[in-house]
Every structure is written in C-alpha cells, then in structure tokens.
Amino acid sequence: MRATSRGAVGVRAAERGTGRPAPEPPRGRRPKPLTLSRREDLHGRLLVSPTVIVVALFAVLPFLAVVLFAFLDVRLVDIPRLYLDNLVFTGENVAVVWNSPRFWSAATTTVVYAGASAAGAVLVGLAVALALRRPFRGRGLIRALVLVPYVLPVVAAATIWKTLLNPGYGLVNAVGVEWLGWSEPIAFLTTTSRDLGPFEVPVALLCVIAFEVWKTFPLAFLFITARLQVVPGDVEEAAQIDGAGKTRIFRHLLLPELAGVMALLGVLRFLWSFQNFNDIYLLTGGAGGTEVLAVRVYSELVVRANIGTASATGLLMTGMLLVVVAVYAWMVKRGRA
Amino acid sequence: MSRPSTEDRVLGALRWTVIAVAVVVTAGPLLYGFLLSLRPFQSVVSEPLDLIPSPDEITIDAYPTAMAEYGLGGNMWNSLQVALATAALAILFSVLGAYAAVRLRFLGRDTVNVVFLGVYLLPGIVLAVPLFVLLSRVGLTGTLVGLVFVYVAQTVPVALYMLRTYLVAVPSSVEESAMIDGCGRLALIRRVVLPLALPGVAATALYVFMIAWNEYLFALLFLVADRDRWTVSLGIAQLTEFSVPTTVLMAGSIAITVPVVAGFFLAQRLLVTGLTSGAEKG
Numbered sequence: 342m343r344a345t346s347r348g349a350v351g352v353r354a355a356e357r358g359t360g361r362p363a364p365e366p367p368r369g370r371r372p373k374p375l376t377l378s379r380r381e382d383l384h385g386r387l388l389v390s391p392t393v394i395v396v397a398l399f400a401v402l403p404f405l406a407v408v409l410f411a412f413l414d415v416r417l418v419d420i421p422r423l424y425l426d427n428l429v430f431t432g433e434n435v436a437v438v439w440n441s442p443r444f445w446s447a448a449t450t451t452v453v454y455a456g457a458s459a460a461g462a463v464l465v466g467l468a469v470a471l472a473l474r475r476p477f478r479g480r481g482l483i484r485a486l487v488l489v490p491y492v493l494p495v496v497a498a499a500t501i502w503k504t505l506l507n508p509g510y511g512l513v514n515a516v517g518v519e520w521l522g523w524s525e526p527i528a529f530l531t532t533t534s535r536d537l538g539p540f541e542v543p544v545a546l547l548c549v550i551a552f553e554v555w556k557t558f559p560l561a562f563l564f565i566t567a568r569l570q571v572v573p574g575d576v577e578e579a580a581q582i583d584g585a586g587k588t589r590i591f592r593h594l595l596l597p598e599l600a601g602v603m604a605l606l607g608v609l610r611f612l613w614s615f616q617n618f619n620d621i622y623l624l625t626g627g628a629g630g631t632e633v634l635a636v637r638v639y640s641e642l643v644v645r646a647n648i649g650t651a652s653a654t655g656l657l658m659t660g661m662l663l664v665v666v667a668v669y670a671w672m673v674k675r676g677r678a
Numbered sequence: 679m680s681r682p683s684t685e686d687r688v689l690g691a692l693r694w695t696v697i698a699v700a701v702v703v704t705a706g707p708l709l710y711g712f713l714l715s716l717r718p719f720q721s722v723v724s725e726p727l728d729l730i731p732s733p734d735e736i737t738i739d740a741y742p743t744a745m746a747e748y749g750l751g752g753n754m755w756n757s758l759q760v761a762l763a764t765a766a767l768a769i770l771f772s773v774l775g776a777y778a779a780v781r782l783r784f785l786g787r788d789t790v791n792v793v794f795l796g797v798y799l800l801p802g803i804v805l806a807v808p809l810f811v812l813l814s815r816v817g818l819t820g821t822l823v824g825l826v827f828v829y830v831a832q833t834v835p836v837a838l839y840m841l842r843t844y845l846v847a848v849p850s851s852v853e854e855s856a857m858i859d860g861c862g863r864l865a866l867i868r869r870v871v872l873p874l875a876l877p878g879v880a881a882t883a884l885y886v887f888m889i890a891w892n893e894y895l896f897a898l899l900f901l902v903a904d905r906d907r908w909t910v911s912l913g914i915a916q917l918t919e920f921s922v923p924t925t926v927l928m929a930g931s932i933a934i935t936v937p938v939v940a941g942f943f944l945a946q947r948l949l950v951t952g953l954t955s956g957a958e959k960g
Contacts, residue, residue: 388777389779396797399828407804487701489704490704490707492938494935496915500928500931501708501928504927510722510723588689618802623894638804642806652808655801658801662801666799
C-alpha cells in the first residue's frame with residue numbers, strides 16, 4: 342500500500358540521519374560531531390516530522406482553505422476548474438450567511454443542544470461516579486457496562502435508538518401505548534414540539550440531547566472517578582467522625598475538589614457537542630427543530646452544492662467556538678491569579 | 679455503631695437506584711438490538727413488547743441477509759482495511775512523535791504541541807468542507823487511501839497524547855545505558871522503548887482502530903457515490919434510508935459493535951488510564 346511505503350521511506354531517511362556524523366558544513370577548524378543538545382534537536386525534529394506533515398496537509402492546510410473558500414464564489418461544479426490564479430473573491434458568502442435567519446436559528450439550537458448535553462453529561466457522570474464510589478461485589482463489571490455507550494459505533498447506536506423510538510414497532514411507544522395509556526404513538530424524532538399541560542416540549546431536540554448525554558456521560562464518569570480516587574481520605578474521615586452528614590461532606594469537601602475537573606469536562610463537552618454532526622444527522626437528519634450548525638454546513642455543501650456558503654458557515658461556527666475557548670481560558674487565568 | 683440516619687438511608691436507596699438505572703440504560707439498548715436481531719421481522723412488528731424471542735422463532739437469518747444480500751460483508755472488509763491502515767500509520771507516526779515529545783528537547787516543540795491541541799479542537803465538519811474540495815481536486819475522494827490519510831491526521835494528535843503518558847512511565851536510565859552501548863535513536867525506540875511501553879501502544883492502536891472503524895462523516899462525504907467502497911458504518915446508515923427490515927439493521931449494528939466492544943473489554947484498564955490522562959475528541 343502506498344501509505345505504508347511512504348512512511349517506511351521517511352523512517353529510512355531518519356535512520357540515515359542518525360547513523361552518519363554531522364551532515365552540516367564544519368564550523369571552526371575541523372568537522373566536529375554534533376553536540377548532544379544539537380543532536381537532540383535534530384532527532385526531535387526528524388521524529389516528529391511525519392506527524393507534522395500529515396497534520397499540516399490534512400488539518401492545517403484545510404483550515405486555511407476554509408478561510409479562503411469562505412470568501413470565494415465557488416460551487417461544487419467548479420472544483421475541476423479550481424486553480425490558484427482564477428479565484429473570484431467575494432464578501433457575499435459571509436454576508437448571506439450572517440443575514441440568514443436560518444443560520445441564527447441553527448446557532449440557537451446548537452447552543453441549547455451543546456449546553457444541555459454538556460451539563461447533562463457532567464451531572465449524570467457525577468451521579469454515577471458517586472454511586473459507584475464505594476466498592477461492592479460486581480462493581481468492576483458495572484463500571485465496564487457503563488462505558489458501553491461510549492465505545493459503541495455511532496451508527497449502531499443511532500440505528501438502535503431509532504428502532505427503540507419508532508412509532509410503529511419501537512419499544513418506547515409500545516410501552517407508552519400499552520401500559521402508560523398514551524392515546525397514540527409519538528413520532529419522537531420528527532415532532533418539533535408538543536403541548537404537555539402548560540409547557541411546549543421540543544420533543545425531537547430533547548431526544549437528540551438525551552442521545553448525546555447517553556453517549557458521552559461515560560467519559561465524564563471516567564474523569565470524575567479518576568479525580569475521586571485522589572481526593573485525600575483523612576479530611577473526609579475526620580468530618581464523618583465530627584458527625585457531618587454525607588450531603589454536607591459532598592457539598593463542602595468533595596464538590597470543591599471536583600469543581601475543576603467538572604468545569605473542564607463541561608467546557609470540553611460543550612465544544613464537542615457544539616460541532617457534533619453524526620448523532621443529529623443520523624437520528625433526525627436535522628428535522629423536527631434539530632437543525633444545528635454542523636448540519637447546516639453539510640446541507641450547504643451537499644444539498645445546495647455551495648462551497649462558499651458552507652465554508653462561511655463553518656468559519657462563523659469556528660469563531661463562536663473560539664469565543665468559548667477564550668472565555669474559558671480567561672476565567673481559568675483569573676481563577677489562578 | 680449509631681443507627682443509620684434518614685439521610686444515609688435515603689442516599690443508600692438513591693445510590694442503588696442510580697446504579698440500576700445506569701445499567702439498564704447503558705446496556706439495555708445493545709441487548710435490545712441483539713434480541714431483535716434474533717427474531718423474524720413480522721413478529722417484531724406485531725408484538726413489539728415481547729422482548730425475549732420465543733424458542734421456536736429464534737433465527738439468525740438476519741445476519742447472513744445483512745452480510746450478503748445487503749452487502750455489509752463487503753463493507754466490513756473495507757472498514758477493516760481502512761481501520762487497520764489508519765491504526766498502523768497513526769501508531770508509527772505517534773510513537774516517533776511521542777518519544778520526541780517526552781525525551782528530546784527540540785526547537786518548535788511547544789509550537790507543535792499547540793498546533794496539535796488546535797487540531798484536536800477544530801470541528802470535523804468545518805475541516806470536512808475543504809478536505810472534500812481539495813481531495814476531489816486531486817482525485818482522492820472515492821478512494822480508501824484518501825480516507826486513511828484524513829483519519830490519520832485526525833487521530834495522530836490523540837494517539838500522540840495518549841502515548842506520551844505511557845512513555846513517561848518508561849525509565850530513561852535504561853535508554854541511557856543502551857545509548858552508551860552505541861544504540862542509535864531509532865534502534866533504541868524499536869528495541870528498548872517500544873517493548874517496555876507495548877501494552878500502552880497496543881491500547882492506543884486499539885483506540886485509533888475504534889475511531890476509524892466507527893467514523894461516519896468523512897466516509898459519507900467521500901464515498902457515498904461508490905457503493906463498493908462504502909465502509910460498514912456508512913453502509914448501515916444508508917440502509918436505514920430504505921425500507922430494510924429493522925431486524926437486518928439490528929444484525930448489522932450488532933455485527934459492527936462486537937469487535938469494538940470485545941476489544942474495549944480486553945484493553946479496558948489500559949484504555950481508561952490513557953483516556954483519563956488526555957481527554958478524547960468525539
């Protein structure tokens with residue numbers, strides 16, 4: 342395969358570099374072998390170069406390209422005729438996207454989706470981590486089972502959920518109609534909203550949020566469990582002897598210890614849910630009030646075949662993420678100072 | 679011992695409720711999918727509440743149907759090739775890079791780290807647009823090779839990060855004595871560092887394999903036009919668009935899940951250490 346042979350060539354080149362004495366022109370009177378630190382520098386750069394090249398070509402370069410495309414008048418059909426010297430620049434894409442109500446409604450949906458998913462994942466992860474804190478028989482197995490949603494292929498998970506929620510033969514609707522007295526099955530994944538007493542419930546959006554929480558809380562569970570293991574036990578013991586109840590111990594001893602990791606998890610989960618495409622596209626295709634920014638980028642590209650507006654949407658989306666990162670970084674910095 | 683307080687009793691009950699709900703909710707859907715895959719479609723439609731298939735109706739027909747008739751077998755072969763190639767390349771690159779990051783001081787090390795962190799946080803969907811354009815421009819869309827390179831770029835930073843934690847644990851004194859004995863840098867990595875960090879490397883390889891095996895977005899963008907090249911995730915997702923019996927879809931879902939979940943359980947302990955030391959993207 343071409344990929345592996347290219348890798349092997351790189352390695353051989355690196356080997357040659359290490360085997361021979363100084364490959365650069367001699368300094369001073371006679372050729373000196375590389376000093377230890379210069380050799381370290383050279384080796385370090387050589388060893389990291391395959392990674393740098395692949396990341397530069399397939400991540401950094403595309404990102405620069407997205408910035409460029411956002412200001413080009415270019416559609417899918419133009420690809421074969423795309424050369425660096427015939428680019429048509431325009432500010433139109435960004436303006437069109439910025440002024441489109443659909444973009445802003447997708448942005449709102451995305452923020453709600455990401456915020457609720459992140460909060461849900463961290464809180465559920467915390468609850469499960471606390472419940473599984475003290476050892477008991479079978480805890481190892483349960484810990485492993487809890488991680489299942491996280492490793493499940495997203496397509497398999499979404500397909501199973503779609504079947505569970507299917508109005509015709511899904512288990513949830515069968516239980517609802519048969520045992521809970523629903524008058525009719527609910528098409529969970531296509532219903533935008535439904536009146537429940539005084540409230541209007543965004544059904545499909547809640548479903549995709551539940552799916553995301555279900556899929557990602559195991560990660561929060563892992564991190565919080567890892568943090569709980571290094572909480573010093575003696576203070577807690579002392580508090581217990583002094584008669585502090587479990588809720589108080591949690592509030593005053595555990596929660597301050599966990600706050601940092603929970604905040605970090607919350608931000609990371611927000612960033613990743615914010616850009617999530619797979620889960621929503623697979624479950625609803627963006628229907629039922631679940632159109633998030635990632636789905637908009639996809640449909641601008643594939644359905645409307647417009648590279649320019651797809652890139653502009655993506656660029657604005659990245660800008661929003663950067664704002665979140667900057668705010669978090671600022672808060673961390675202020676907290677430390 | 680004092681009598682347990684009301685608070686303790688409430689919390690104790692709550693604790694077991696959380697555990698029970700967590701088990702049902704996490705393992706339940708997978709079990710549900712598995713049970714459905716063993717029943718004839720007609721029976722699923724008429725009796726959705728009968729979860730346990732009755733002994734006389736149990737059938738594994740859905741599996742061969744999914745693999746042969748709906749082409750998931752061939753798709754699985756594509757996925758296997760892509761995931762293995764991705765894991766091999768990502769491990770090759772990231773072992774070298776992680777070693778450099780842990781042991782060597784070189785110019786630009788910090789810049790490289792920052793760039794990798796950035797890649798880690800960049801939205802996949804945003805990169806997907808230019809990658810699609812650029813790769814179609816050079817004729818790599820519709821090929822599995824293009825997909826492998828994209829996956830490698832997406833996974834190498836994570837793999838490098840995970841490997842770093844495993845490599846730090848390898849004592850550098852062993853390396854120093856090997857160096858003094860005249861061992862070159864690459865020989866050193868291959869003969870000394872790699873064997874010592876092997877469990878961690880294996881876990882990382884498995885993790886990268888899982889990401890590549892599970893991936894959907896790039897497969898959808900690059901391969902959708904060519905059915906022969908579909909990965910299995912894409913294959914199943916495309917089948918849901920047509921009126922394929924759900925039992926077949928469940929069989930396909932279970933079939934792609936088994937290798938991943940089995941691998942995960944085998945390497946669970948190592949993966950968990952590696953994961954919690956560096957957050958994962960997804």
